[in-house]
Amino acid sequence: MTEPDAGSDAMSMRARIRREGEAWKLEAYKNMITAGHKAQAFFVVTRFPEAGERAMGAVMVDADSPGVSVSKVHKKMGLRGVPEAEVAFDDVLVPDADILLEGDAEGRAMRTILSQFNHERLGNSAMCVGVAAGALRESIRYAQERTVGGKRIIDLQGIGWKLAEMSTKVEAARLMVWRAASKADMAGHDQPTPALEIAQAKWYANVVAQEVANEAIQIHGGYGYTREFPVERMFRDVRGLAIGAGTIEIQKNLIARLLDRGSK
Numbered sequence: 001m002t003e004p005d006a007g008s009d010a011m012s013m014r015a016r017i018r019r020e021g022e023a024w025k026l027e028a029y030k031n032m033i034t035a036g037h038k039a040q041a042f043f044v045v046t047r048f049p050e051a052g053e054r055a056m057g058a059v060m061v062d063a064d065s066p067g068v069s070v071s072k073v074h075k076k077m078g079l080r081g082v083p084e085a086e087v088a089f090d091d092v093l094v095p096d097a098d099i100l101l102e103g104d105a106e107g108r109a110m111r112t113i114l115s116q117f118n119h120e121r122l123g124n125s126a127m128c129v130g131v132a133a134g135a136l137r138e139s140i141r142y143a144q145e146r147t148v149g150g151k152r153i154i155d156l157q158g159i160g161w162k163l164a165e166m167s168t169k170v171e172a173a174r175l176m177v178w179r180a181a182s183k184a185d186m187a188g189h190d191q192p193t194p195a196l197e198i199a200q201a202k203w204y205a206n207v208v209a210q211e212v213a214n215e216a217i218q219i220h221g222g223y224g225y226t227r228e229f230p231v232e233r234m235f236r237d238v239r240g241l242a243i244g245a246g247t248i249e250i251q252k253n254l255i256a257r258l259l260d261r262g263s264k
Contacts, residue, residue: 001045001113002032004086008250010056010114015046017059017094024099026059026067028089036085037070039063044089045113048103055103056110059094067092078236118193120245121202122184125177128209128241132170135209135216135234139163142220142229159219166212173208176201196258203251209238 006012015028028046033039040063048055061068072086101109140163143154153159180201183194213235217224224231242248 001030003029004031007032008247010045010110011054013045013047013056015044015089016049017046018050020093023096024059024094026061026089026092026094029071030087030089032074032084033087034082034084036087037073037083042068042087042089043100046103051103052105054107054110055105056107056113057099057101057103058109058113060098060100061089061092061094065092077239078233079240115192115195117245118184118195118198121198121251122177122180122193124241124245125173125180125198125201125205128205128238129170129174129177131234131238131241132166132173132205132209132212135213135231136163136166136170138229138231138234139166139216139219142223153219162215162219166215169208170212173201173205176204196255196262199246199251199254199258202245203248203255206238206242206248206251210235210242213238 001010001013003013003015006014015026015030017024017026017028026044026046028044030036030042030044033042036042042061042063043058044061045056045058047053048057067088067090069088069090070085071088074084074086076084101112103109140154143159143163144152146153148156154163176197180194180197183197187193213231216231217235220229220231223229226232246254
C-alpha cells in the first residue's frame with residue numbers, strides 16, 4: 001500500500017490500474033514493503049480511476065509477472081530480520097481473476113482494506129508489549145547482579161523507581177492489548193473490529209515500549225549501549241514498530257475522530 005509520497009496519507013496514492021482488453025494494466029511504485037524482495041506474490045492497493053478518482057481497490061500480482069521488479073532493499077536501524085523493499089509495477093497485466101477488490105466511487109472497497117489494518121495494529125501492539133516485557137526482564141536481572149559500593153543497584157532508590165514505573169507501564173499496556181484482542185475476538189469475522197480500543201492499545205504500547213527500552217539502556221549504563229546486551233537491539237526494534245501499521249500520531253488522530261463520532 002505504501003508509496004514514496006503516500007504513507008499515512010493514503011489518498012495521495014498514485015498507483016493506477018486500467019482496463020485493457022480482457023485484462024487490466026497496473027502502473028505502481030510501492031515502498032517499505034516488508035520482505036518484498038523475497039515475496040512470491042503481492043497484494044497491491046491501487047486506484048481504479050475509471051470508476052472515479054477516489055475509487056481504490058486491491059489486486060494480487062505474481063512476483064514473476066513481466067514488469068514487476070525490486071528496485072531497492074532498505075538497510076534499517078532495527079527489525080533487520082525483515083528488510084523493507086521498493087517494488088515497481090510497470091504496465092503489469094492483471095487478469096480478472098486477480099482483482100480482489102474492485103474500486104468503487106462510494107469507497108466501500110477502500111474502507112474494507114483500511115479496516116484490515118486493525119488486525120495488523122493489534123499484532124504490532126502485542127509485539128511492543130513483548131519487547132517491553134523483555135527489556136524489563138533484562139533490566140531486573142542486570143540490576144540484581146550489578147553492584148556499586150557493595151550494594152546491588154536494584155536496592156538504590158533511583159533504579160528501583162525506574163523498574164517500578166517500567167513494570168506498571170508494561171502491565172497497563174498488556175491489559176489494553178488484551179482488552180482490544182478480547183473485543184475483536186468476541187466481534188467475530190463478520191462484525192467490525194473495535195477500532196477505538198485497538199488504536200488506543202497501539203498508541204500506548206508503542207509509547208511504553210520506547211520508554212521502557214530507553215530506560216533499560218539507562219539502567220545498563222555503558223553496557224546498554226553496546227551489543228553485548230540485548231537491550232540496544234530492543235530499543236532499535238521498537239522504534240520501527242512505532243511507525244509501522246500507522247504512526248503514533250495517526251493513532252491519536254484516529255482516537256480523537258472515533259471519540260467525536262461516538263459522542264454524537
